[in-house]
Amino acid sequence: MLDAIARLRRFNRVVTREIGALDTSYLGRGRPLSAARLLQLVKATGTDVADLRNRLDLDTGQLSRLLRSLETEGLVRLETDPADGRRRIAMLTPEGQAEWQIYDQLGHAKARAVFDRAGSRQHALIAAMDLIATVMLQDQVEIRDADPDDPASLHCLSAYFQILLKMNHGITPDMLPLPLPDADNYRPPHGAFLIAWSDDLPIGCVSLHPLESGIAEVKRLWVDPVARGQGLARRLMRAIESRARDIGFTGLKLDSNTDLAAAIALYRADGWAETAPYTSFPANIWMAKRL
Amino acid sequence: MLDAIARLRRFNRVVTREIGALDTSYLGRGRPLSAARLLQLVKATGTDVADLRNRLDLDTGQLSRLLRSLETEGLVRLETDPADGRRRIAMLTPEGQAEWQIYDQLGHAKARAVFDRAGSRQHALIAAMDLIATVMLQDQVEIRDADPDDPASLHCLSAYFQILLKMNHGITPDMLPLPLPDADNYRPPHGAFLIAWSDDLPIGCVSLHPLESGIAEVKRLWVDPVARGQGLARRLMRAIESRARDIGFTGLKLDSNTDLAAAIALYRADGWAETAPYTSFPANIWMAKRL
DNA sequence: GCAGATAGTTGACTTAAGTCAGATAAAATA
DNA sequence: TATTTTATCTGACTTAAGTCAACTATCTGC
Numbered sequence A, B: 001m002l003d004a005i006a007r008l009r010r011f012n013r014v015v016t017r018e019i020g021a022l023d024t025s026y027l028g029r030g031r032p033l034s035a036a037r038l039l040q041l042v043k044a045t046g047t048d049v050a051d052l053r054n055r056l057d058l059d060t061g062q063l064s065r066l067l068r069s070l071e072t073e074g075l076v077r078l079e080t081d082p083a084d085g086r087r088r089i090a091m092l093t094p095e096g097q098a099e100w101q102i103y104d105q106l107g108h109a110k111a112r113a114v115f116d117r118a119g120s121r122q123h124a125l126i127a128a129m130d131l132i133a134t135v136m137l138q139d140q141v142e143i144r145d146a147d148p149d150d151p152a153s154l155h156c157l158s159a160y161f162q163i164l165l166k167m168n169h170g171i172t173p174d175m176l177p178l179p180l181p182d183a184d185n186y187r188p189p190h191g192a193f194l195i196a197w198s199d200d201l202p203i204g205c206v207s208l209h210p211l212e213s214g215i216a217e218v219k220r221l222w223v224d225p226v227a228r229g230q231g232l233a234r235r236l237m238r239a240i241e242s243r244a245r246d247i248g249f250t251g252l253k254l255d256s257n258t259d260l261a262a263a264i265a266l267y268r269a270d271g272w273a274e275t276a277p278y279t280s281f282p283a284n285i286w287m288a289k290r291l
Numbered sequence C: 001g002c003a004g005a006t007a008g009t010t011g012a013c014t015t016a017a018g019t020c021a022g023a024t025a026a027a028a029t030a
Numbered sequence D: 001t002a003t004t005t006t007a008t009c010t011g012a013c014t015t016a017a018g019t020c021a022a023c024t025a026t027c028t029g030c
Helices: A004-024 A033-041 A049-056 A060-072 A094-136 A151-166 A232-247 A261-269 B004-024 B033-041 B049-056 B060-072 B094-136 B151-167 B232-247 B261-269
Strands: A076-080 A088-092 A142-145 A192-198 A201-212 A215-223 A251-256 A285-290 B076-080 B088-092 B142-145 B192-198 B201-212 B215-223 B251-256 B285-290
Touching: A004 A033, A004 B004, A004 B094, A004 B201, A033 A049, A033 A060, A033 A094, A049 A060, A049 A088, A060 A076, A088 A094, A094 A201, A094 B004, A094 B094, A142 A232, A151 A192, A151 A201, A151 A215, A192 A232, A201 A232, A201 B004, A215 A232, A232 A261, A251 A261, A261 A285, B004 B033, B033 B049, B033 B060, B033 B094, B049 B060, B049 B088, B060 B076, B088 B094, B094 B201, B142 B232, B151 B192, B151 B201, B151 B215, B192 B232, B201 B232, B215 B232, B232 B261, B251 B261, B261 B285
Parallel strands: A215 A251, B215 B251
Antiparallel strands: A076 A088, A142 A192, A192 A201, A201 A215, A251 A285, B076 B088, B142 B192, B192 B201, B201 B215, B251 B285
16 A cells, blocks of 8 residues: 555645635635634524634634624624623624625535535545544544434434344334434433534434333434444443433433444443343343443 | 535535644744745755646745745755756755655654544545545546556556455465566557556556557556546546557457456447457456457 | 747735734632 | 632734736747
8 A cells, every 4th residue: 555644645735725725715705714714603593702713723812803803894793601701602693694695605516516526426525524524523522412303313313223224124214213203201301312523513322211210221322434433432321321310310221232242342341231121123132230 | 414515514624624733733943834835845856846836826926935935045956947948946955855854754743643543444544535635636637657667556556456356256366476577568668557646646557568469458457446437447448549559559459357347348338349268267258459 | 030928036015814912801719 | 708710802013925017038939
């Protein structure tokens, strides 16, 4: 194989140029690139200034000034965080939303051009981008609570179900309804639904619902293939166990299939032990853990 | 699947920041980034100023000034092109070469850090980078003559041989010697060896050697998986046919295997027809074409 | 040999980007 | 309550980057 480092450099060169080209499409709207990039990160519902600074990796002074310029343009409104008077929250004004839309469309057009060039390799291209971004962001994966009906949750669940379908245990698509019919059991105060985020891409999930008195069941542990091998499954399991403790459960159960050897090894290593069957069909192993 | 465009944006954001970080490692040597990048492109043997301008996409005035600053630092020497008095050639002085080395090592260290983070997914990461860079550069693939003993040629041949081994026709590694024992037959004036380059990565090859009076054989057509689906195989075949014509051959032959259906379809579409067997073993189809 | 094209240099300028210290106000901690 | 920490803002500044036009020295084709 040719020098991996030479290949990284080639990648850098190409992507720098290509992304530069993508970026310059944001010019022509009368404001510098950094302001345009910033505007795109502000959500209509409001975004923490600290969050923006983090994402763009900007100096406090610089960000403050950029926000000020967007403010005087009438695109952004700054409010003090009611929960913490030091923090400020940037929100889009109606004019700001309109401008945001325009940038969004410019971005779409450019992105489409990239994907069009990929032709039949579109899916491979997207997977490659996800892999690279996920590797580069791997220290910044965040696990947060989510609503089971949220689009991101549905994305995770549908990816999880795809895996079940591929395993060929006789499961058919109609046995896996989305959204979940018993979603309420996965919401506080009954249960929980956790998503692992890499930037704004959901790359893993796990959920919890009440099973019997004092006992909850962990279900639907999923980790995106691009994010495997970094201990994310373990982090998700520990997070859901901690949620179960918070809710007041004293024990957990789960069912699985011995085809998923890696998952079962993880459960065992984390203090789970085999227990009596309590479900049927695709499951052929059942485990429990005291909290 | 989540919006492909949102994923491209995430990729852009992450890679911009990450590559920015890679770049800043070139700072700390007392000169601006653009000067550092420029220095790295100057070869010890000399590089055309126009070529530099092209690669970095810089304004003539800006490049001129950057070169001047490197010159007064004593890192670069500018000479007039003996073949064209308007052109100038930049070459590294001994001090410039030393500085170049330092930048090279800085780049290596940073790149290694990226790969280390990838852990077990290093190969996947490299493949993903190659795919993205190749897609983005697909309009700029260049086919050039190469020496069969050149490291790039050996890279292509070994990738080609890997495919043969995987096909499981009873071929063993010792039947595929590298470098080629009959390399001279693939050099002018007897034959040819062509490589398709994407930037500085070889992504395809094809070769030609004399078979019988007036007839040459096309061998070892290979296209890197990351570059498939863009008609590169056809471009390579047409290029090698044109080389054969230049040398003076009046006909071509090749052998193949019906397992390679796509390749055979390509040959047929390009005017090749089946002919009598002239080799044995892994081959089970033989084709010929008049020039 | 001459007009026009080409390659590069230089000066004058604008704009974007990044840095840093000091100020303010709210929150967290002792 | 006093002190320290945190989040942001502001002003003054430096540096890098990009633009434009005028100029010189060659080369190319008629």
